[in-house]
Amino acid sequence: MEYLIHADDFGLTEGITDGILGCFDHGPLTGTSIVANGYAFDYAVSEVQRRPGLRLAVHLNLAEGRPVSREAGVAPLLDADRQFHLSFPALWLRFLRAGPSGRLALRDAVKHELAAQIGKVREAVGEDVPVRVDSHQHYHMIPFVFDALLDLSDQCRISYVRLPRELFFWCGEGQRAWANYAGANLVKHLLLNGLCRRRERRLMELGIRYCHTFVGVLFTGNMSEAAVRAAAAQVPRHDCDGVVEVLFHPGGARPDEEALWAGRPELARYYLSPWRAREREALMSPSLRGLVDSLRAASS
Numbered sequence: 001m002e003y004l005i006h007a008d009d010f011g012l013t014e015g016i017t018d019g020i021l022g023c024f025d026h027g028p029l030t031g032t033s034i035v036a037n038g039y040a041f042d043y044a045v046s047e048v049q050r051r052p053g054l055r056l057a058v059h060l061n062l063a064e065g066r067p068v069s070r071e072a073g074v075a076p077l078l079d080a081d082r083q084f085h086l087s088f089p090a091l092w093l094r095f096l097r098a099g100p101s102g103r104l105a106l107r108d109a110v111k112h113e114l115a116a117q118i119g120k121v122r123e124a125v126g127e128d129v130p131v132r133v134d135s136h137q138h139y140h141m142i143p144f145v146f147d148a149l150l151d152l153s154d155q156c157r158i159s160y161v162r163l164p165r166e167l168f169f170w171c172g173e174g175q176r177a178w179a180n181y182a183g184a185n186l187v188k189h190l191l192l193n194g195l196c197r198r199r200e201r202r203l204m205e206l207g208i209r210y211c212h213t214f215v216g217v218l219f220t221g222n223m224s225e226a227a228v229r230a231a232a233a234q235v236p237r238h239d240c241d242g243v244v245e246v247l248f249h250p251g252g253a254r255p256d257e258e259a260l261w262a263g264r265p266e267l268a269r270y271y272l273s274p275w276r277a278r279e280r281e282a283l284m285s286p287s288l289r290g291l292v293d294s295l296r297a298a299s300s
Contacts, residue, residue, distance in 0.1 A: 001235070001299030004211070004245045005283070005292060008059055008134070009271075010034045011044030013260060016251030016271065019280050021047055023250045024054050027284040028292040031055030033134050036117035037065045039260055045124045057132035057160070058121045060114055060149075062091065062139045064267060069116035074109045076102075081263070092142045103144070111148040118156045134162035138188075141195045146202075153206055161203055162245060163210045165196035166217045167234040173226035180218050189217045209243065216247030221275045223248050225288045232295050250280035 007020045010032040017040050023029040034044055034056055048054055064084050067074045071082050079085040086094065095106050118131060133149065134140065140149055141164065152158065166189055171177055180186065203210045215231040216223060228246055235244055253260075253271040261268040282288060 001296075002243045003292060003296050003299070004055070004243060005030050006057075006245055006247050007032045007250055007283075008136070008247060009038075009249065009251050010048075010056075010059065011036075011038035011041045012251070013038070013253050013257045013271070014040045014043055015254035015257050016040070017044045017047065019251035019276070021051070023248070023280060023283045024051060028289045029054075029248075029250075029283060031057060031132075033057040033059035033132075034121060035059045035061050035065075035136065036120045037061055037068050039065075039257075041120075041124075048125070055132070056121075056125060056129070057134055057162075058118050060117055060133060060135040060140055062110065062113065062145070063087070063136045064264065067113050067116070068120050069113050073112040076105050076109045077113065088137055088139055088142065091139065091145075095142075095144050107144055107148050110145050111151060114145075114149055115152050115156065118152065118158075122156070130159040131157050132160040133158055138164055138192060141192055141199070143195070143198075146195075146199055150202060150206065150208075153208060158208055160209045162214065163196045163200060163203070163212075164192045164214045164217055165200075165211075166193065166214045167231065169218070169227075169230045169234045171219070171224075171227045171230035173224070177219075177222060177224075177227075180220075180222055185218050185220055188220075192217060211245035212242035213244045214247070215244065220249070221273070221279075223279050224282045225285065225291055228288065229291060232291075248279050248283045249276055250283050252276035252280070 005028050007023060007029055009016050010020050011017055011034045020032050032054060048056055062077060062084050066083055071078065077084055077086065095103055098106060122131065140146055213235050215228060219227040258268045258272060
């Protein structure tokens with residue numbers, strides 16, 4: 001069993017990036033996902049090149065910011081300010097409501113942008129680096145987006161795709177831990193698990209690796225040692241060749257970066273939220289490192 005301790009949002013801002021780098025330098029973090037259209041992409045690339053042991057993935061982003069590709073090719077995904085703005089359900093619903101030509105245009109736009117984002121990362125870090133893929137807010141699990149991504153698997157040499165399939169676990173420890181079972185996190189958990197069931201077979205047919213177990217949906221915003229311990233207790237011990245990906249969001253934006261989301265105050269609150277500092281503190285604790293070491297030893 002391979003345990004991957006991962007962080008998302010690398011390269012979104014310098015503050016977020018620095019928080020993630022600290023967890024790699026001083027904690028058990030093994031990998032991170034870089035945002036190709038992030039405000040600090042170049043800074044993040046320069047830092048990761050100084051840390052060859054940091055495993056890098058592409059954090060595909062259709063949720064916010066400006067596109068990497070030429071705007072004409074992704075017009076159906078942009079607002080009047082030429083930025084991504086559609087939420088996960090809104091993008092899916094727009095596709096379902098569209099006619100044949102509208103669906104084709106949306107799928108082509110998504111495919112065009114995903115290829116551009118993956119291409120930008122490959123160009124920056126090296127063509128020989130295996131392409132590992134996940135996405136901002138799990139957009140790649142929208143069925144038509146997932147299909148567009150797999151259409152690029154040969155062209156982009158995709159080697160790994162995150163499947164956010166999370167086993168249900170109970171953990172009552174931690175600040176407002178109970179709230180994870182009574183709100184949006186539980187809805188996301190159920191929805192993503194359902195979508196994953198239909199996607200695993202495609203990845204197997206294409207020979208693309210994926211995580212067999214994911215941890216980090218139910219406790220998004222409240223990840224802790226207790227949550228990792230409770231989730232790990234549900235992982236089948238017989239799945240010796242499996243991959244367990246554990247996701248934290250330890251990178252928080254600096255106060256001076258709030259202006260980057262001047263038109264999206266909900267995003268500013270999300271990236272400046274104090275829960276990111278709590279997740280960073282949990283990820284860097286010696287006791288969590290000890291837990292991760294023990295899980296790896298027990299499954300080796």
